[in-house]
Every structure is written in C-alpha cells, then in structure tokens.
Amino acid sequence: MTLWLLRKKPALPVDNRAFDLLSLTAALVLGLHAPHLPWWLTIALALTLLGRCWQRRQHVGRVPRWLKLPLLVLLTLAVVTHYGNIFGREPGTALAVGLLILKLLESETARDVRVGVSFACFALMTALLFDQGLLATFVVALGLLPALATLRALEPAQPQISLPRTLLPGLTLLATTLPLALLVFLLVPRLNTPLWGAPSPGDAQTGLSDSMSPGNFTDLLTDDRPALRVSFDGAPPAPDQRYFRAYVMWNYDGRSWRFIESRHAATQAPVPIEASAAISYRINLEPTRQRVLPTLDVPLAAPEQASLLPDREVLADKPVNTQLNYQLQSALHYRLQPALDERSRNLGLRLPVGFNPRALALAGQWRQRYGSDDAAIVQAALSLFHDGGFRYTLAPAPLGRDAVDDFLFDTHEGFCEHYSSAFTVLMRGAGIPARVVTGYLGGYWSNLGDYLLVRNSDAHAWSEVWLAGRGWVRVDPTGAVRPGRVELGAAAAAGDQLAWYRDDWMQGLRNHWDIVNRWWDQGVIGFSALRQRGLLTPFGIRDTDTATLSVLLAIGSVLFVAIGLAWALLRRQPRDALRGTLRELERKLARKGVVRRSGEGPQHYLGRAARAFPGHRNELATLMQSYLELRYAHDDPPAEPLRVFQRAVKDFRIVNVVK
Numbered sequence: 311m312t313l314w315l316l317r318k319k320p321a322l323p324v325d326n327r328a329f330d331l332l333s334l335t336a337a338l339v340l341g342l343h344a345p346h347l348p349w350w351l352t353i354a355l356a357l358t359l360l361g362r363c364w365q366r367r368q369h370v371g372r373v374p375r376w377l378k379l380p381l382l383v384l385l386t387l388a389v390v391t392h393y394g395n396i397f398g399r400e401p402g403t404a405l406a407v408g409l410l411i412l413k414l415l416e417s418e419t420a421r422d423v424r425v426g427v428s429f430a431c432f433a434l435m436t437a438l439l440f441d442q443g444l445l446a447t448f449v450v451a452l453g454l455l456p457a458l459a460t461l462r463a464l465e466p467a468q469p470q471i472s473l474p475r476t477l478l479p480g481l482t483l484l485a486t487t488l489p490l491a492l493l494v495f496l497l498v499p500r501l502n503t504p505l506w507g508a509p510s511p512g513d514a515q516t517g518l519s520d521s522m523s524p525g526n527f528t529d530l531l532t533d534d535r536p537a538l539r540v541s542f543d544g545a546p547p548a549p550d551q552r553y554f555r556a557y558v559m560w561n562y563d564g565r566s567w568r569f570i571e572s573r574h575a576a577t578q579a580p581v582p583i584e585a586s587a588a589i590s591y592r593i594n595l596e597p598t599r600q601r602v603l604p605t606l607d608v609p610l611a612a613p614e615q616a617s618l619l620p621d622r623e624v625l626a627d628k629p630v631n632t633q634l635n636y637q638l639q640s641a642l643h644y645r646l647q648p649a650l651d652e653r654s655r656n657l658g659l660r661l662p663v664g665f666n667p668r669a670l671a672l673a674g675q676w677r678q679r680y681g682s683d684d685a686a687i688v689q690a691a692l693s694l695f696h697d698g699g700f701r702y703t704l705a706p707a708p709l710g711r712d713a714v715d716d717f718l719f720d721t722h723e724g725f726c727e728h729y730s731s732a733f734t735v736l737m738r739g740a741g742i743p744a745r746v747v748t749g750y751l752g753g754y755w756s757n758l759g760d761y762l763l764v765r766n767s768d769a770h771a772w773s774e775v776w777l778a779g780r781g782w783v784r785v786d787p788t789g790a791v792r793p794g795r796v797e798l799g800a801a802a803a804a805g806d807q808l809a810w811y812r813d814d815w816m817q818g819l820r821n822h823w824d825i826v827n828r829w830w831d832q833g834v835i836g837f838s839a840l841r842q843r844g845l846l847t848p849f850g851i852r853d854t855d856t857a858t859l860s861v862l863l864a865i866g867s868v869l870f871v872a873i874g875l876a877w878a879l880l881r882r883q884p885r886d887a888l889r890g891t892l893r894e895l896e897r898k899l900a901r902k903g904v905v906r907r908s909g910e911g912p913q914h915y916l917g918r919a920a921r922a923f924p925g926h927r928n929e930l931a932t933l934m935q936s937y938l939e940l941r942y943a944h945d946d947p948p949a950e951p952l953r954v955f956q957r958a959v960k961d962f963r964i965v966n967v968v969k
C-alpha cells in the first residue's frame with residue numbers, strides 16, 4: 311500500500327484593503343499610547359510600521375525571520391533598559407504596543423490579521439489604565455472602528471468603498487450595543503479594588519510638595535488640570551479670600567523651604583484660634599499620592615480619617631490615591647495663635663548663617679528706621695515689591711547661591727515662590743517671626759455647576775507674619791507686584807507669555823468642559839461597589855446584594871435580546887428588486903394555470919413551467935438562468951444585468967397554451 315502525505319493547502323494572503331485597515335488600527339493604538347511612551351520608542355515603532363507598509367506595497371509576504379528576531383530582542387532590551395523591568399503598567403503597555411507593531415511584520419493571512427486585531431483591541435483597552443476620562447474613553451471607543459472594519463474586510467466579495475463608508479457599520483454596531491453596555495455597567499457586581507491591582511488613572515501628583523524652592527513651581531503653574539472642586543453651603547467667598555492652605559513651612563536652608571515633621575510630633579494640639587463666624591464647604595480632591603488635604607484658610611477642625619496639625623494643616627491618615635470627598639468648616643476672619651510660644655518664635659526667626667547678606671542688611675535698616683513698628687516694616691517690604699521695578703513672570707532668570715539677594719537686587723523678576731521666599735527672609739531678618747505657606751489661590755466659579763474649580767495652575771505661595779495682638783497674619787507679597795494674580799490665576803497673570811490663556815472664549819471652553827468631566831467622574835468613574843449597592847435605594851431597597859444584581863442583570867439581558875429580536879423581525883426589510891421581478895413572472899404564469907407550489911424552488915418551478923409551455927421553453931430557460939446568476943453569483947445583483955432581466959420579464963407573453 312502506498313501512503314500519500316496530504317499537505318494542507320497554504321492560506322492565501324489578504325488583500326491590501328484588509329492589511330491597510332489593520333495598519334490603521336495599529337497606528338491608532340500607537341498614537342493613543344504615545345503620550346506615556348518614551349519619545350524615541352514612539353518614533354522607532356512608527357518608522358517600523360511605515361517601513362512594513364512600504365515593504366508590502368513592493369512585495370507581498372512576511373518580513374524575513376532574520377530581521378524579526380533582532381527587532382524583538384531590541385524591543386525587549388529597550389523596555390527593560392528604560393523601565394528596569396517588563397512588569398507594571400508603563401513597561402507592560404510599552405511592550406504590548408511594541409509587540410503589536412512587530413506582529414504586522416508577519417501578518418499576511420486572514421488568521422494573522424484576526425490575531426492582530428484581537429491583540430490591537432487588548433492594547434487599545436490598556437490605554438484606560440492611564441486615563442478613564444470622558445475624552446479618553448471616547449477615543450478608545452472610536453479606535454474600535456478600524457478593528458471592526460478590518461474583520462469585515464476579511465469577508466469574501468467585499469466591495470471597494472471609501473474609508474468613511476467602511477467604518478460606518480462598526481459605528482452602527484457600537485451604537486446598538488450602548489444599551490447593553492449601560493445595563494452591564496450598572497448591574498455587573500463591582501470589585502472593591504481595581505482589577506489586577508491597577509492604579510487609579512488619576513494617580514499623577516498635583517505637584518504640591520512639602521518643600522519649596524524658587525523655580526520648582528514652574529511646571530505646576532502651567533498645568534491646566536483640575537486639582538480640586540469646592541461646593542459651598544451658601545454664597546462662595548470673595549476672590550481675595552479663596553486661599554487654600556496646604557503646607558506651612560518653617561525651615562529655610564538658604565535655598566529651599568521645608569515642612570517640619572518634627573514640629574508636629576512635639577506639639578499635638580492645634581494652635582488656638584479666635585473666629586467670629588465659619589463657612590461650611592465640601593471639597594472633591596483629585597488624586598495626589600500625598601496626605602495633605604487643601605483647606606480654605608483657616609480650617610477649624612479636620613474631616614473624618616484626617617488630623618488637624620498644630621499649624622492648622624490637615625493631613626489624611628493615608629495618601630490620596632483616588633478622588634476624595636471631605637467636608638469642613640473654616641474661618642475667613644480670625645486671630646490665629648494670639649500668644650506666640652518661645653519655640654515657635656525661635657523657629658520663625660531662624661535663618662542660615664552666611665546667606666543673603668544684602669537682604670539682611672536691608673531688613674536691619676528697616677528695623678532701625680521703624681523701631682518696634684512691625685506693621686510698618688511689613689508695609690516697607692510690600693512697597694519695595696510694588697515700587698522697586700519688580701516683574702511677575704513664569705520664566706525668571708536663574709539665581710545663584712544667595713538666591714534672595716540675587717532676586718531683590720539683580721533680577722527683579724519671578725513668581726509667587728520668589729516673592730514669598732524673599733519677603734519671609736526679610737521679615738525674619740528684621741526680627742519678625744514669619745513662615746511660608748503653600749496651597750492654592752483663586753479658582754473659577756461655575757454658576758452652572760455651582761462649584762469652585764481650582765486648577766493646578768492656581769497653586770500659590772504666600773507668607774504669614776506674627777504681629778502682636780493679631781497673631782499670624784497672611785501677607786501675599788505677589789499681590790503687591792501683580793494684583794491680577796488673584797483674579798486671573800498664575801498662568802494668565804504672566805502677561806504676554808501665555809496670552810491665549812486669557813481669552814474669554816478659551817477660559818469659558820475649559821471651565822465648561824470641566825462640568826462635563828465632573829459629571830463623568832461622579833457618574834461613571836466614581837460608580838463604586840458602595841454606590842452600586844445603593845442603586846435601588848429610590849425604590850425602597852437600601853442594600854442591593856449580588857443575588858439581586860444577578861437577577862436584574864438576567865432580566866435586563868432577556869429584555870434586551872427580546873427587543874432586538876422584535877426589531878429584527880418587525881423592521882421594514884429593504885425592497886428586493888430581483889425577488890419582486892420573479893414574483894411578477896410567477897403571477898403571469900399563475901394566470902395561465904402554472905402556480906408555484908409551497909416550498910418549490912425557482913429552478914424547479916420554471917422548469918415545470920417550461921414543460922407546460924413548450925413554445926416558451928427557451929425563453930423560460932433563459933429567464934431561469936439569468937435569475938440564478940443574479941441571485942447566487944453576487945452579494946447584490948449588478949444594476950445593468952438586473953435591468954435586462956426586469957425588461958425581459960416585463961416583455962414576456964404566453965401566446966400559446968398546450969393542454
């Protein structure tokens with residue numbers, strides 16, 4: 311017996327249309343991940359994708375293995391070198407996007423393309439690990455359109471149509487699945503922790519830290535992202551009272567101001583405060599990875615799971631890694647620590663030895679001139695900033711070792727860090743206890759959303775000086791140079807440096823867009839397991855358990871399927887011109903006694919009619935052949951042959967009946 315080895319027939323390569331759509335899908339995935347990929351890796355992957363598209367235009371076939379394997383090794387080494395490993399959100403997504411681009415080097419058959427589409431959809435979804443905002447989610451959903459169009463292009467006999475028409479069926483499919491997606495979103499039981507331990511999409515720090523040195527606020531002051539949103543019980547405070555306290559900094563080393571942890575360990579109770587009235591408000595804080603909770607200056611008590619420190623800062627029990635809501639009361643008019651203890655006085659006067667001799671000399675002159683009038687010395691410093699040729703700018707000249715001297719006597723330019731630091735050094739040099747406070751100032755009041763939007767660009771630094779009989783008094787030296795800082799914000803107050811930022815239409819667009827984002831954050835991203843359990847509270851069910859959610863999900867799914875089936879059965883079907891022409895022929899034959907039987911196919915029926923009318927045998931055979939070709943040889947009957955068939959049926963006449 312002879313044994314024959316049957317070889318499997320090799321798969322045919324896909325056409326350019328399917329490959330181009332797969333390349334477009336991969337390009338969209340790369341573009342979506344580009345903001346958090348190293349720039350050099352993005353460029354390298356883009357060039358690889360373009361090279362593969364050019365190579366396939368020249369010659370259909372896979373890229374040789376001797377080229378693919380080195381590229382794979384280079385990709386892995388690049389990720390490990392840049393990130394240190396291949397595990398985690400950033401290195402994992404970088405490796406996934408790179409593997410997707412390399413997959414195109416061997417994508418030739420329909421099976422390769424389907425695998426590539428599946429992997430592209432996975433890589434597309436990983437973008438939501440970095441940003442789950444409304445715009446990001448919308449872009450990810452649109453990224454599915456070329457993937458769906460790629461799968462459709464693999465179907466046989468697909469017509470060559472324009473790209474928008476190619477994407478339209480996928481858009482229709484996504485639109486019809488929205489009700490089911492909403493049902494699943496509401497009723498599928500939620501985890502109490504993120505899937506795979508993935509970090510929250512908003513984990514990026516706001517930039518406020520427990521130290522401050524001239525220049526390290528620059529990136530923060532041009533960052534337009536929201537930092538916190540504040541809702542008030544009643545009217546909001548005036549713009550010049552919207553100071554949000556974060557860190558109080560005592561320690562100065564000649565360059566940087568720092569928050570002193572040891573001070574809080576030594577003194578447990580907050581310093582006393584005398585306040586006549588309080589304002590109640592709620593803050594929605596964006597993730598910061600820090601424990602400090604900004605509060606309207608000055609808070610009277612700490613919210614739950616937080617502590618009120620001696621200098622009236624509020625510190626959470628754990629870092630803020632997700633959006634946090636807390637409620638407080640603050641005093642806008644107050645006397646803070648009317649009696650200063652000796653330890654605080656010494657801290658408020660401490661200066662490093664050997665730094666800024668010219669600034670200290672100037673402060674000594676003020677003390678000699680004004681004697682014990684501390685308020686006059688404060689006013690002298692503010693007058694210096696107002697009348698001394700100082701300029702507010704976000705791009706100041708660099709400073710040397712004696713930073714305050716360089717700023718006061720040479721450069722005369724800077725922003726809030728420079729002014730608050732120099733002012734506090736001058737006060738200490740004149741013998742007035744002083745400290746630096748960092749936080750936020752200002753914000754945009756949204757009448758539509760009824761909340762105050764504070765952005766990262768509203769970050770600010772000011773000073774507090776201790777005056778006898780008044781306690782700690784807030785002094786904002788930046789306002790002496792640029793009063794518009796309170797109304798406009800840091801970036802807008804910089805003048806011509808960011809002129810576009812001051813346009814009314816731009817500010818209105820940004821601030822109204824935040825209302826939409828806030829709704830998305832609260833209604834979608836903030837839909838936690840706790841909120842899901844209270845989903846049916848309006849219907850009298852206070853705690854919705856997993857069993858109830860499962861029953862509701864099953865019922866909703868059945869209703870969704872039933873509605874879809876009813877729509878498919880009842881919707882008006884498009885007119886089938888070929889079928890209508892055949893029925894016209896059937897009516898002509900039925901009038902002569904040849905009626906189509908139930909379940910009888912068109913070929914058998916027309917053959918029987920030909921036997922009944924021998925004189926029209928050839929004509930009926932031609933009509934039958936034309937019908938079969940139009941019906942079964944094409945997805946849609948070609949226009950011109952269909953018109954010929956319709957004309958032939960219309961002209962068909964039975965002139966002789968043989969019984």
